[in-house]
Amino acid sequence: GAVVSQHPSWVICKSGTSVKIECRSLDFQATTMFWYRQFPKQSLMLMATSNEGSKATYEQGVEKDKFLINHASLTLSTLTVTSAHPEDSSFYICSAERTGTRRRHTQYFGPGTRLTVL
Amino acid sequence: GDSVTQMEGPVTLSEEAFLTINCTYTATGYPSLFWYVQYPGEGLQLLLKATKADDKGSNKGFEATYRKETTSFHLEKGSVQVSDSAVYFCAPPNRDDKIIFGKGTRLHILP
Numbered sequence: 001g002a003v004v005s006q007h008p009s010w011v012i013c014k015s016g017t018s019v020k021i022e023c024r025s026l027d028f029q030a031t032t033m034f035w036y037r038q039f040p041k042q043s044l045m046l047m048a049t050s051n052e053g054s055k056a057t058y059e060q061g062v063e064k065d066k067f068l069i070n071h072a073s074l075t076l077s078t079l080t081v082t083s084a085h086p087e088d089s090s091f092y093i094c095s096a097e098r099t100g101t102r103r104r105h106t107q108y109f110g111p112g113t114r115l116t117v118l
Numbered sequence: 119g120d121s122v123t124q125m126e127g128p129v130t131l132s133e134e135a136f137l138t139i140n141c142t143y144t145a146t147g148y149p150s151l152f153w154y155v156q157y158p159g160e161g162l163q164l165l166l167k168a169t170k171a172d173d174k175g176s177n178k179g180f181e182a183t184y185r186k187e188t189t190s191f192h193l194e195k196g197s198v199q200v201s202d203s204a205v206y207f208c209a210p211p212n213r214d215d216k217i218i219f220g221k222g223t224r225l226h227i228l229p
Contacts, residue, residue, distance in 0.1 A: 004161060036219075043207070044162075044219040093162070107217070109154075109162035 003027055004096050006110035013084055014118055021079045021113045023094030029074040030096035034107065035067070038091040050077040074099065084117045091115075121145075124208045124220030131198055132228050139193040139223045141182075141208030151175075151184055151191040152217070154207040162207065165193075203227045 003026040013019050023033055031052050036044040048069055049057040056069035066088075068080040077096075081088050091114050095107040125140040143151070153165040153175070166175035171186035180195045193206060208220040 043221045046216055049216075095162070107164075111159065111161045 002098065002108045004094065004108045004110040006092075006094055006113050008113060009111065010114040010116075012116045012118065015085050016083055018080055018082045019084055019115060021081070021092055021094075021115075023077045023079070023096065023110050025075045025096040025098075025108070028096075028108075029099040030077075031074065031099045032097040033071060033077040034095045034097070035069060035077075035079050036093040036095070038093060038112070044093060047079075052077075081115065084115070086117045089115055089117045122208050122210055122218055122220040125223050126221065127205075127223040128226055129223060130226040130228065133200055134197045135227075137193070137195040137198045137202075137225070139206055139208075139225070140190070141192055141220060142188070142190045143208070143210045143218075144189065145210055150210070151182070152209045153180070153182055153191070153193050154209050154219070156205045156207070156222070158204065165206070198225075198227050200227045200229050 005024045005026055007022045011019055033050040035047045037047050038044045046059050047062045050069045050071040052071045052074050058064050066082055068082060071077040091112050093110060093112040095109045097107050122143045150167060150169045152167045154162045155165040156162045166177040166180055166182055168175040168184035171184055174181055174183045180193055182191050182193045184191055203226050205222045205224045207222045209217050
């Protein structure tokens with residue numbers, strides 16, 4: 001159990017277009033999901049915390065208007081990269097915290113989405 | 119601020135060799151400490167954890183001891199296998215209970 005999927009697994013888009021990435025918890029409910037960004041040979045950087053039914057909480061330095069997060073149900077969060085540019089090319093990873101767990105370390109990670117902006 | 123320093127890779131070992139991946143951290147208080155693993159093509163998984171000083175976390179033959187005096191949480195395994203090839207992340211949570219990831223250490227095990 002505790003499987004998290006992401007779709008798509010990779011995407012290539014033109015500069016200026018928007019890309020939506022989905023994160024789904026397949027066999028559990030997740031009130032809270034997290035979005036991370038990973039650059040080559042670097043660590044995962046937390047971008048935002050996505051809360052079901054409310055606005056996401058963004059980390060310092062992350063543009064809210066550029067990285068739109070929607071968490072409309074207990075099993076789905078979406079990240080939309082608006083007006084993507086080559087510098088947005090990265091590996092985006094989501095994680096989901098099982099509803100009812102008290103500790104944040106109980107996160108289950110998706111396989112990631114590789115975004116390439118031409 | 120809270121941070122974690124992890125041994126840089128890649129690390130290449132022969133099967134059955136002894137493994138150590140170093141991790142040191144700076145944090146306020148004494149947080150729980152975690153190691154995550156990312157196998158090729160898969161998402162991150164929690165490998166092991168330790169919740170207080172001197173605790174030893176263990177799983178799949180891996181061990182890590184929470185050393186408060188040296189603020190370290192080194193990952194060890196006595197005899198690695200090819201299937202252990204993956205990227206390993208040291209990850210303490212910060213004061214806001216958000217996970218801070220190290221840069222990751224890529225491990226290659228040769229048959």
